[in-house]
Amino acid sequence: MIVWFLRRMFALLATMLAASLFIFFMIEVLPGDPAHFMMGLNADPAGLDALREQMGLNATLPERYMRWVLALLRGDFGISYTYHVPVRDLIVERLAVSLPLAVYALAISILLAFPIAVFTASKAGKFADTLIMGGTQIGVAIPNFWLAMLLVLLFSTQLHWFSAGGFPGWQAGLLVAFKALTLPAIALGVPQAAILARVMRTSLIETMGEDYMRTARAKGLGQLQVIWRHGVRNAMIPVLTVIGMQLSFLLAGSIIIENVFFLPGLGRLVFQAVAQRDLVVVEGVVLVLVLAVVLVTFMVDITYHLVDPRLRRPATMRRTK
Amino acid sequence: MRARHSSLWLGGALASFALSAAVLSLFWAPYNPEMQNIAGQLQAPSLTHWFGTDHLGRDTLSMTLAGARNSITVALVAVMIGMGVGVPLGLFAAAQRGWVDSLLMRINDLLFAFPALILAILITAIFGPGAINAIIAIGVFNIPVFARLTRGAALSIWAHDYILAARLSGKTALRISWEHILPNLAGLLIVQGSIQFAMGIIAEAGLSYLGLGAQPPASSWGRMLFDAQTMTGFAPWLAIFPGLAILLSVLGFNLLGDGLRDVLDPRQKGHRE
Amino acid sequence: MSLLVVDNLRVRLRGVPVLHGVSLKISKGQIYGLAGASGAGKSITAMSIMGLLPPKAQVDGTIHLGRNDLLKKSEKQMCALRGKQIGMVFQEPMSALNPLHPIGKQVAETVRIHENVSRKEAKVRAHHVLTRVGLPPSQISPGRFAHELSGGQRQRVMIAMAMVLKPKLLIADEPSTALDVTAQAQILRLLKSLVRKDGVSLLLITHDLAVMAQMADELAIMRAGKIIESGPTPKLLRHLDHEYSKTLLQSAIMRPLRLPHKVHGTEAVLEAKNITCRYGRKYRTNGHNPPGVVAVDGVSFKIRKGENVGLVGESGCGKSTLLRALLALKAPESGQVLLHGEPFLPNSHKQTKTQRKHIQMVFQDPYSSFNPRHKIARLIAEPFYLQGKISAERRNAAVADMLEKVGLAVDDGNKYPHQFSGGQRQRIAIARALITKPSVVALDEAVSALDVTMRAQILALLGELTDALGVSFLFVSHDLGVVRAICDRVLVMKDGKIVEEGEVGDLFSRPLHPYTQALIAATPDVETALEERELERD
Secondary structure: OHHHHHHHHHHHHHHHHHHHHHHHHHHHHOOOOHHHHHHOOOOOHHHHHHHHHHHOOOOOHHHHHHHHHHHHHOOOOOEOOOOOOEHHHHHHHHHHHHHHHHHHHHHHHHHHHHHHHHHHHHOOOOHHHHHHHHHHHHHHHOOHHHHHHHHHHHHHHHOOOOOOOOOOOHHHOHHHHHHHHHHHHHHHHHHHHHHHHHHHHHHHHHHHOOHHHHHHHHOOOOHHHHHHHHHHHHHHHHHHHHHHHHHHHHHHHHHHHHHHOOOOOHHHHHHHHHHOOOHHHHHHHHHHHHHHHHHHHHHHHHHHHHHOHHHHOOOOOOOOO | OHHHHHHHHHHHHHHHHHHHHHHHHHHOOOOOOOOOOHHHOOOOOOOOOOOOEOOOOOEHHHHHHHHHHHHHHHHHHHHHHHHHHHHHHHHHHHHHOHHHHHHHHHHHHHHHOOOHHHHHHHHHHHHOOOHHHHHHHHHHHHHHHHHHHHHHHHHHHHOOHHHHHHHHOOOOHHHHHHHHHHHHHHHHHHHHHHHHHHHHHHHHHHHHHOOOOOOOOOOOHHHHHHHHHOOOOOOOHHHHHHHHHHHHHHHHHHHHHHHHHHHHOHHHHOOOO | OEEEEEEEEEEEEOOEEEEEEEEEEEEOOOEEEEEOOOOOOHHHHHHHHHOOOOOOOEEEEEEEEOOEEHHHOOHHHHHHHEOOOEEEEOOOHHHHOOOOOOHHHHHHHHHHHHOOOOHHHHHHHHHHHHHHOOOOOOOOOOOOOHHHOOHHHHHHHHHHHHHOOOOOEEEEEOOOOOOOHHHHHHHHHHHHHHHHHHOOEEEEEOOOHHHHHHHOOEEEEEEOOEEEEEEEHHHHHHOOOOHHHHHHHHHHOOOOOOOOOOOOOOOEEEEEEEEEEEOOOOOOOOOOOOOOOEEEEEEEEEEEOOOOEEEEOOOOOOHHHHHHHHOOOOOOOEEEEEEOOEEOOOOOOHHHHHHHOOEEEEOOOOOOOOOOOOOHHHHHHHHHHHHOOOOHHHHHHHHHHHHHHOOOOHHHHHOOHHHOOHHHHHHHHHHHHHOOOOOEEEEEOOOOOOOHHHHHHHHHHHHHHHHHHOOEEEEEEOOHHHHHHHOOEEEEEEOOEEEEEEEHHHHHHOOOOHHHHHHHHHOOOHHHHHHHHHHHHO
C-alpha cells in the first residue's frame, strides 16, 4: 500500500511536470515572441524590450522554463500584463468564486442523481423507469449555458426571484452569496446529474445481478437490505470515476456559465485574458485548472484503493471499466 | 426490447433530421442567413419568418439551418480526428503492451487532463478564434477518448483464444489487429463515435458562444445564443430556436448511440432486463 | 419422517415451462443427489426451494420443509427461514462472495441476521465455524478478502456461511465443479463429514455421476425438467432403466481408447530441453501469479511420432506457461524447444513461419476459439496463411475434407460459429488444428468445457484421428480420467516441475510420486466409488 502510494505520488508529480511543460510549450514557444504577440502589431520597440525584460524572455528556453517552475514553486505566477497585479492574487481571488460554484454544482448533481438512480433501478424496465430515463436523456443533451438562459428568463426576468447575474462577494454575507451562485449551480449541476443518474442506475442494476447478491439473499436478507448492505458500495465503484470527472469538468467547464452570469470566477478571468492577450494570466489559470484535474484524478484513485480491497494487493491488476 | 429499439428509431430520426437540415442549407434557405434588414428587425415568428428575425433583421430559421451545417461539420471532423489518431494508438498500445503501452497511456492521461474548453482556450489564445481551431480543440480532446476505448476493448479481444490461433498461424500483431481486432471493435467505435459527435455539437456551441468558434458573419448556434442573451426578455424566440436545435440534435445522436449499442454490442445484451 | 417433501413442482419462467412436475423426498440427515446435464432444471429446483426464483416465475405444487409449506410463506417469513433453516452453497465461490467485505464479517453476518447477538458474539461464532471448515483464524485471518484465498478456501468460506447456524437442510449446487481435483475431494469430504456430524440433510446438485457415486445416499436423475428415475445410489447406478441415464453413466466411465505399449518411432517430433520460464507482464495467463516468479522449472521431455502424451497438473502448476513456450508464443528464460530437431523460436525469427505448420493447438473454451465474424471455412483455413499463396480450389478441397474427417458436413463451412454447439465447435477447432497436417497438436483442456456425453464423443474422435493421421497429441489437462482414456504416456507436473513420467498403464496402477498418488486418489471414479461403498455395507 505504501509502495503503491509512493509510486502513485511519483506518477502524479511526473504528470504535473509534463503538464507544465506542455503549457509552457503552447504559450511561450509556439507563438514565437510572446511579448510581440501580447502587444500586438503597433508595438513600439522600447515597450517590447521592457516587456521582454519583465517576462525574462531574453534567456534561453530551458532557463526560462526552469525559472518559471521555480517561481511557481515559490507561489509566484508572474505579474499580469493588463491588471498589473500578481497573477497569484488574481487566481486566489477568483478561485473563491469558482471552487464554491463547482462544489455547489457537484452537490446538486449527486443529490439529484442518487434518488433518481435508486428509484429507476428498482423499477428497471417499468414505465416509470423508461419515462425518467427519457428525461435524463434530455438532461444529458441540454447545453448548460442554454439552460442557464432559460433559468434566467424564468426566475429572473419573469418571476424576479433571483438576479440575472453578478456576484456581490462573500463579504455581502454567506446567504446572499450562495443565492447569487444558485442559478449558475443549477445550470451546471442538472445536466451532470442526468449523466450521473444514468451511470449510477446501470451500475446498480449490474450489481443486483451479481452472484454475491444471491448469496446474501440465501443468508436471509430481504431485497432492500441486500441492496443497502451489499449492493451500494459495490455499485459506487464505477460511479466514483464519474464523480471525479464531473468535479474536474465543473471546475474547468464553469468558464461558459461564469460568462452567462457575469461571475468573477477563474473562467471569466481566463476568457478576458485571452481577449486581452494577457498570456501570463492565461498560463497561470490554465496551469491551475489542469493541476486541479490531475489532483482530482489522483484523489479518485486513492479513494478506489480505500474502497476496493482487490486493488490493494502487490501484483496490481489493471482496473477495467 | 421494443423500448430499446425505439431509442434507435427516435435517435436515428432526429439525427437524420439534423443532417438533412445541414445538407439542405447548402442549397437552399428561406432567406440569405447573412442578409441584414434593419427595418424588419426583431419580428416575432410568423408565416413569413417561421422562427422570427433578430436584431439585425436576419431570418432566424435560415441562420439555424446554416448553424446546423457549421455544428455538424465541426463535430464530424472532430470525431474523425479523434478516431483517426486514437484508434490506431489504442490498437498499437494493446498489441505492444509493456513500456510502449504505458508510455502511450500516460500521454493519454495527460491529454485527458486538458478539458476541451481549456484546450480551446489555449489554442485560441495563440492562434486566434475560428472554426478550424474549434475543430482542432475538440478533435484533440476526442483522441484520448477513442484511444482508451480502443485499447481496453482490444485488450479483451487479445485475451480470446482465436487470437492465439492466429498467432499460431504465423500472423503478426499488426495483421491480427487489422484482421481480427478492428472488425470486432467496429460496433463499439460507431457507438462511441455517435456519442462523441453529440458531445462535439455541445462543445462547438459552447466555444462559439464564447466567441472562440466560427466567426461572424458565418452562422453558428452558440453565437446566436450569445447574441440572443441580452434580448431574451423581449425576443425569447431568438434564444429558444437555436437552443432547441442543439438539444434535439445532441439528443438525436446520443439516442442513436444508445440504440446502436443495443443492436451492435452483444456484451451489453446480457445485462438488460 | 421426511424433512423436505417436494410434490409435483411445476415452474414457468416468462411463460416457458421449465419444471414439469418434480417430486422428491429428503429425510433427515440424508444426502440426496440430483444429477443431470446442464439445463435439466436442477438449479431451478434448488432455487424454488429457496424461494429465490426470478420475480415473475409461476410456481405450482407444494414444497414442505418439516411442517412449513414454503410456497405459502410470505417473503418476510422466507427471509427468516433462509440461512437459518436452509443454507446454500453455490458453484462459483469467487463471485458468490462479496469482494469488498472480509470473509469473517460475511460469515458473522448470517448469525447477526437471524440471532439477536452482539457483534463480538457473532464474531466468536464465525471463528468457530471457520475453524470447523478448516480455516482456523490463527492460520487464515478472517480479515482477508475473497481474492486473497484459493478456490478451495473460498468454497470453505461459503460452507461456513451456510453451516454456521446448523440449518436443517443444506443445498449445494455444483459445490466442487469449479475446483481443482484435490480441492474438490477435500470439499466433498468436508461437506459429507459436516452434514453427518450435525445431522443436516444435504441436497447435492452436480452433473458428475462419479461424485454422486461417492456422496449420495439417494440419487435422482433429471432430464428436461423431470426426474426420470431415482433410488438408493449404488443400486440405481448398477441397474439403470432409462437409455438416457445409461448414456450419461457410460460417458462418465472413461475407458482407455489406446492399446497398451504400442510401439512408436524413436524420432522425437517435439523436444523440450531444460525449459525454465518466469511469469512476465506480457501475456500473463491468470491474475494470481505475480511477475518474476518461476513458473516452469527446468522441464525436459520428448514426444515421439504418433504418440499421445498427457500433461497433468492442477491450476497454477505451470502447464499453460510451458505450453506457451512449446508453441513458441513466448521465449523461455532458458532452455530450448526443438521441433523436428530444429530450434523453435518465437515469431520474430524467419524460419518460425515455416515451422509453425508442424505444430498447432486446440483450446479449452469453444466459445472464444473463433472470431465470431468469420465463417467456418475461413476459420479452418486460417493456418494456411503459413503456406503462402495456395489456390482457392486446393484450399476449399482441404477444408471440405477436414470437415468430413471431424464429422461435420461440407455445407457447415458457410455457417458462423454461433450456429454450432460447444461440442461441434471443438470439432471445428480440431479441423483447424489439423489442416496443415501438423506432426504435433497441443490440446489445452480441450474437453473440460463440454458435457459428459459430448466429451466422450470428442475423445473417441481424437482416438480415431491420431491413428489415421499419424499425428501426436499433447493433451494438457487437470482431468486424469481424460488423460487415461486418450494418452500413451503421462507427465505429471507440480510447482513447475515434472514430478513423474511414465506409460499410462504403469503410472495409473503403480504411481510412485506421492503427488501422483494423491491426484489419482482424489479423482472421482464411478466404479471405485461404488465398489468401496458396497464393501462398506457388507
